[in-house]
Amino acid sequence: MPDWKKLIESKIALARRGAKPGKVHPNERVPAGQTLVTNFPVLDLGVQPDVPLDRWTLRIHGEVATEVRLDWAALQSMPQVEDISDFHCVTRWSQLDLPWGGVLAREVLALANPLPTARYVALLGYDGYTTNLPLDALLDDDVLVAHRVFGAPLSKAHGGPVRLVVPKRYAWKSPKWLKAIELRADDKPGFWEERGYHNEADPWKEERFSG
Ligand SMILES: Nc1nc2c(c(=O)[nH]1)N[C@H]1C(S)=C(S)[C@@H](COP(=O)(O)O)O[C@H]1N2
Numbered sequence: 001m002p003d004w005k006k007l008i009e010s011k012i013a014l015a016r017r018g019a020k021p022g023k024v025h026p027n028e029r030v031p032a033g034q035t036l037v038t039n040f041p042v043l044d045l046g047v048q049p050d051v052p053l054d055r056w057t058l059r060i061h062g063e064v065a066t067e068v069r070l071d072w073a074a075l076q077s078m079p080q081v082e083d084i085s086d087f088h089c090v091t092r093w094s095q096l097d098l099p100w101g102g103v104l105a106r107e108v109l110a111l112a113n114p115l116p117t118a119r120y121v122a123l124l125g126y127d128g129y130t131t132n133l134p135l136d137a138l139l140d141d142d143v144l145v146a147h148r149v150f151g152a153p154l155s156k157a158h159g160g161p162v163r164l165v166v167p168k169r170y171a172w173k174s175p176k177w178l179k180a181i182e183l184r185a186d187d188k189p190g191f192w193e194e195r196g197y198h199n200e201a202d203p204w205k206e207e208r209f210s211g
């Protein structure tokens with residue numbers, strides 16, 4: 001793994017600093033401490049893996065009855081939905097009304113027949129990035145295994161060909177270049193969660209840091 005020390009320190013500093021005065025619009029759409037943007041910033045660890053469509057697969061494994069490896073054709077053959085949702089990054093920007101296209105995460109999970117013991121998910125990106133959520137968080141009707149945004153295929157910068165979108169959590173819980181979903185009986189902290197970010201990440205409770 002590359003040396004992310006500087007990047008990690010600057011991201012944590014940004015999140016700790018507070019939003020710029022006069023630029024915050026907390027209201028029923030914008031959580032406290034967030035600044036509205038419209039340019040859909042790109043944020044990641046600086047490694048944007050190249051995943052050609054014919055090499056992309058999504059593995060669903062762990063506490064499941066049927067381990068599944070979904071390829072692009074299989075994803076396309078599933079019911080396609082669109083959902084417009086807001087995106088809140090812990091580094092203080094929020095973009096409203098992102099029009100995602102893809103497949104409901106809960107339908108993708110159902111293919112693997114999760115066992116009753118499955119209570120958490122560990123999510124993995126092709127860049128090695130990890131994050132974690134309760135399984136329940138993936139069952140909402142705004143959580144997409146997304147491959148389109150703004151009516152076009154998802155760009156590599158934004159996690160194409162396929163990413164997860166979990167609008168009710170800070171955006172670090174929405175892994176780009178989605179590679180695997182591991183269903184687990186126990187919770188397993190991901191990249192940022194191990195570095196002090198909050199395990200739950202609800203922007204409406206400003207769950208930025210743990211402790
Ligand atoms: N695979 C992967 N997914 C990731 C990240 C990453 O570094 N790698 N960064 C996260 C963070 S911190 C944010 S804010 C969002 C940003 O998504 P965007 O670049 O499409 O705006 O992606 C999240 N998903």
Ligand SMILES: [Mo]
Pocket residue numbers: 043089090091171172
């Ligand atoms: Mo972020």
